Amino acid sequence: MxxxxxxxxxxxxxxxxxxxxxxxxxxxxxxxxxxxxxxxxxxxxxxxxxxxxxxxxxxxxxxxxxxxxxxxxxxxxxxxxxxxxxxxxxxxxxxxxxxxxxxxxxxxxxxxxxxxxxxxxxxxxxxxxxxxxxxxxxxxxxxxxxxxxxxxxxxxxxxxxxxxxxxxxxxxxxxxxxxxxxxxxxxxxxxxxxxxxxxxxxxxAASEKAAKALAAAERTNAEKSQFLAATSHDLRQPIHAQGLFLEVLQTTNLSQHQRELVNSISSATNATTEMLHTLLDYSRIEAGVVEPQARAFRLQTLLSKIENELAPQANTKGLLYRSPETHAVVHSDPALIELILRNLVSNAIRYTHHGGVLILCRKHQSRLSLEVWDSGIGIASSQFENIFSEFQQLGNSERDRQKGLGLGLAIVRKMVDLLGLELQLASRPGRGSVFKLSLPLTQLAVLDDDINPAPLRAPQLHARVLVVDDDAIVRQAMAQLLEEWGCHCDLAESQEESLVLARHHPPDLIISDYRLRDHCKGTDVIQAIRSVCKTEIPAILVTGDTAPIRLREAAATGLPLMHKPVSPLLLYKELSLLLPTSQE
Structure with missing residues (x-):
C-alpha cells in the first residue's frame, strides 16, 4: 500500500x-x-x-x-x-x-x-x-x-x-x-x-506549544505575584495594627509577668514582620524601584548595627558571634550593602547549630573583601546555584517558619548584580560556609554616620494629624500611638470624610493609606486635601501593597513612603522630620 x-x-x-x-x-x-x-x-x-x-x-x-x-x-x-x-x-x-x-x-x-x-x-x-x-x-x-x-x-x-x-x-x-x-x-x-x-x-507546532507553555508560565507567574501581593497586603493590615497597639501597650504600667508576655508577643510579631519585609524587599527589586545611591561610608557603622541586632540571636542559640572592628571606608550604597549583609548573617545564624559566626574584613589593594564565615551545615557544590533561587531552602522540607521564606539569598544575588559587585561562595558540607563580597575602598572623607540610639523618651509632637485608612483597626491603632506622642488625630476612611474633616480642622500632617476602597489612591486624597486647605501640607503614604506595579506607582509620587507593618521608631523619625517637636 x-x-x-x-x-x-x-x-x-x-x-x-x-x-x-x-x-x-x-x-x-x-x-x-x-x-x-x-x-x-x-x-x-x-x-x-x-x-x-x-x-x-x-x-x-x-x-x-x-x-x-x-x-x-x-x-x-x-x-x-x-x-x-x-x-x-x-x-x-x-x-x-x-x-x-x-x-x-x-x-x-x-x-x-x-x-x-x-x-x-x-x-x-x-x-x-x-x-x-x-x-x-x-x-x-x-x-x-x-x-x-x-x-x-x-x-x-x-x-x-x-x-x-x-x-x-x-x-x-x-x-x-x-x-x-x-x-x-x-x-x-x-x-x-x-x-x-x-x-x-x-x-x-513546537513553537506554538512553546508559546502556549510560555503564556501559561507567565499567567502562572502573574497569578503567583498577584496572590503573594494580595496575601501580603491582607496579612500586613492586622500585623501593622498589632505592632502599633504593642508599642502603645509597652508605654503603660505593666507587671513583670505582663511585660514578659508583651515581649513574647513582640518577638512573634517581629518574626512575622521580618518575613513580610523580606517579601517586600523582593517585590521592590522585581518592581525595579530599587536604585543604588552610592557614597562613601564607614563599614564599621554597618557592622555595629548588624551586630547589635543579630548577635542576640546567635547568643540565644549558644553560638559565638565575632565581628572585629575595621576602619575601612568603602564606596557603595550603604542601605543595599546592609540588606546583603543582614541576609548573609541571618542565614549563617539560622543554619549554624554549634560553633559560631565570624564577620571579617580583608584588604586587597584597592578593594575590601567583606566575609561572613560560619560553622554550619554547609552546602554541596551542586547546590551553589540553586540556593540563590527564589523560595529555595536547604534542610527545611517541613517549611519551618523560623527558617524564613527562602528569599534571602535570592535578594542577595539580585542586590549584588544591581550594585555590579562580585560575591564568592566556598563551602564544605558539615563543616561550614563562607560568603565573600568584594567592595571598592575609597579615601574620601565621610560625615559622621554613626547610628544614633533612639531616645529613651520621645519628645512630644504637638500637631493635628489626619489619618486616612479604610481599615478601622489600623485607624484606631494609629490614633492611639499618635496620641501617645502628643498628637491630636482626625480619622477618615474615605476621601469624602477626609475632605469634610480638613475643611473644619486643617491638619498639620496627613498619613494616608496608598490604596483605599473604590479604586481611590492616597495620592489623590492628599492632593484633594491640599487643594481644599490651599497649602502644601506635609504627607506620608503608608501601604501594605507589594505588587510591583503598585510599588512603582507609589515610588513615583515623590512622597515619603512607608510599608506596613510600619516600625513605630521609623514612623516617629519621619514625623520628626516633617513636624516641629518640643520636649515635654
Missing part, C-alpha cells in the same frame, strides 16, 4: 510533467511540418500528411488534457490511474513519431535518412527533460519511438543501416541512464521540499 507521502510526491511529479508539455507543443508541430515539407515526394506525400496531422493532434490533445487535469486537481487516490493514462498517451505519441522512419527511410536519400534519424534522436532527447519526472512515461515514449526506428532500420535488410540501428539502441540506453538520474534529482528535490514543509510544520 502506497503511503500518503509517496502519493503526494507522485502527484507533484505528474503535475510537473504536465506543466512542461506546453513548452514543446508548438516547436514539435513546427518540426513535424518542416519534415513533411522536406521529405515529401509523390510516393509518401499522403502518408506524411497523415503523419503530420497525427503528430499535431497528439501534441494538442496532450496539452489540452494536461490543462484540464491541472485545473480540476489531482486527488491522492488518482495518481496511479493518472500515471497509466500518461503512459498510454505518450506511448501513442512516441509510436507516431517513430512511424516517420517507416514512412520515409525507404524512399529518402542518404541526407534525408540522416535528417530523419537526427530529428527523431533530438525529439527523444527533448522528451527526456519533459517526461523524466515520471520515468515510466518517458520509458514507454522512447521505447515506442526509437524502437520503431530500430525495427524499421533492421527490416530494410541493409547492413549499412544495421550499424545505425545498433547506434540508436545504444543511444536509447544512454538516454535511459540520463533520464533515471534526472528523475532521481527531481524526486529528491520534491522529497526535500516535503521534508522541509514537514519540518516547518513540526517547528511551527
Amino acid at each position: 502506497i503511503s500518503v507521502v509517496e502519493n503526494n510526491i507522485q502527484r507533484e511529479l505528474q503535475l510537473l510533467l504536465m506543466k512542461n508539455l506546453g513548452s514543446s507543443t508548438l516547436p514539435g508541430i513546427l518540426v513535424a511540418l518542416i519534415l513533411y515539407l522536406t521529405l515529401k515526394n509523390h510516393t509518401n506525400e499522403l502518408g506524411l500528411a497523415l503523419w503530420l496531422i497525427a503528430v499535431s493532434a497528439s501534441k494538442l490533445f496532450d496539452v489540452y488534457d494536461a490543462k484540464r487535469i491541472i485545473r480540476r486537481g489531482i486527488h491522492l487516490d488518482q495518481t496511479a490511474a493518472l500515471k497509466i493514462r500518461l503512459m498510454l498517451l505518450h506511448a501513442m505519441d512516441g509510436a507516431i513519431w517513430g512511424s516517420l522512419a517507416w514512412l520515409s527511410l525507404s524512399t529518402s536519400t542518404n541526407a534525408g535518412s540522416v535528417l530523419i534519424l537526427a530529428v527523431l534522436a533530438g525529439i527523444a532527447a527533448n522528451s527526456m527533460s519533459i517526461l523524466s519526472p515520471v520515468l515510466p512515461v518517458f520509458v514507454v515514449f522512447v521505447v515506442c519511438e526509437l524502437g520503431s526506428i530500430v525495427y524499421a532500420v533492421i527490416s530494410l535488410n541493409d547492413p549499412a543501416y544495421w550499424a545505425i540501428g545498433i547506434a540508436v539502441a545504444l543511444y536509447v540506453v544512454t538516454l535511459m541512464g540520463q533520464a533515471y538520474n534526472s528523475s532521481r534529482t527531481v524526486r529528491n528535490s520534491i522529497q526535500l521540499r516535503f521534508d522541509n514543509l514537514d519540518l516547518i510544520q513540526q517547528l511551527s
